[in-house]
Amino acid sequence: NAGVTQTPKFQVLKTGQSMTLQCAQDMNHNSMYWYRQDPGMGLRLIYYSASEGTTDKGEVPNGYNVSRLNKREFSLRLESAAPSQTSVYFCASLRGRPYEQYFGPGTRLTVT
Amino acid sequence: AQSVTQPDIHITVSEGASLELRCNYSYGATPYLFWYVQSPGQGLQLLLKYFSGDTLVQGIKGFEAEFKRSQSSFNLRKPSVHWSDAAEYFCAVGASQGSYIPTFGRGTSLIVHP
Numbered sequence: 001n002a003g004v005t006q007t008p009k010f011q012v013l014k015t016g017q018s019m020t021l022q023c024a025q026d027m028n029h030n031s032m033y034w035y036r037q038d039p040g041m042g043l044r045l046i047y048y049s050a051s052e053g054t055t056d057k058g059e060v061p062n063g064y065n066v067s068r069l070n071k072r073e074f075s076l077r078l079e080s081a082a083p084s085q086t087s088v089y090f091c092a093s094l095r096g097r098p099y100e101q102y103f104g105p106g107t108r109l110t111v112t
Numbered sequence: 113a114q115s116v117t118q119p120d121i122h123i124t125v126s127e128g129a130s131l132e133l134r135c136n137y138s139y140g141a142t143p144y145l146f147w148y149v150q151s152p153g154q155g156l157q158l159l160l161k162y163f164s165g166d167t168l169v170q171g172i173k174g175f176e177a178e179f180k181r182s183q184s185s186f187n188l189r190k191p192s193v194h195w196s197d198a199a200e201y202f203c204a205v206g207a208s209q210g211s212y213i214p215t216f217g218r219g220t221s222l223i224v225h226p
Contacts, residue, residue, distance in 0.1 A: 004155075031212065035216075040121070040218060040219075041218060042202060042216045042217055042218040042219050043156075043202070043216040045213060048213060050211060050212075056211075058213070090155060090156070092156075094212060099144055099163075099206055099212055099214075100146075100158060100161065101146075101156075101158075101214065103148075103155040103156040103157075104155055105154065105155045106154075106155050
């Protein structure tokens with residue numbers, strides 16, 4: 001049982017480049033989330049998916065798009081990276097009641 | 113909407129001393145409350161959670177937390193800190209009604225002196 005996996009672990013992009021962060025979970029959870037973590041800001045929700053086929057914006061969605069490819073996979077795309085998107089990105093999935101989130105190891109993204 | 117405040121950005125303790133990390137929340141109904149720990153370069157690991165029932169909850173690694181409705185608090189405690197407890201700690205609140213979108217505090221960084 002791998003839990004929540006994320007690829008890549010590290011990435012450096014130049015301003016304007018695009019990339020997709022991959023996330024997969026093998027726990028058959030319905031809900032999945034993308035967060036970004038910046039120093040002193042805690043975790044801020046970018047997008048979430050309550051179930052396969054649905055996605056909704058979170059607190060900081062600008063500059064990002066997501067795809068819930070199937071129940072297992074939830075990807076995050078940066079179409080035109082900006083230095084303000086330098087951050088650590090975490091994917092999480094949610095077990096139904098008692099609503100426990102499981103987090104991936106994170107992707108450390110630097111945009112120069 | 114719910115919110116979480118962790119008043120302390122950094123806490124420094126000596127190894128073997130007791131620890132209390134503060135967390136205050138805002139939510140209209142009974143919330144779901146969580147504490148997570150993040151070691152450097154790692155993801156978040158759940159320490160403990162409160163949903164209902166006994167207001168004193170036990171977690172992993174010797175941590176406990178107490179839900180105090182009257183104070184809207186869910187403080188994390190440990191009687192004797194180990195050097196390996198140095199990490200970032202996050203409190204989170206989840207709504208017990210509607211879409212489940214938890215809100216995280218900004219975190220408290222624990223520094224442990226030998």
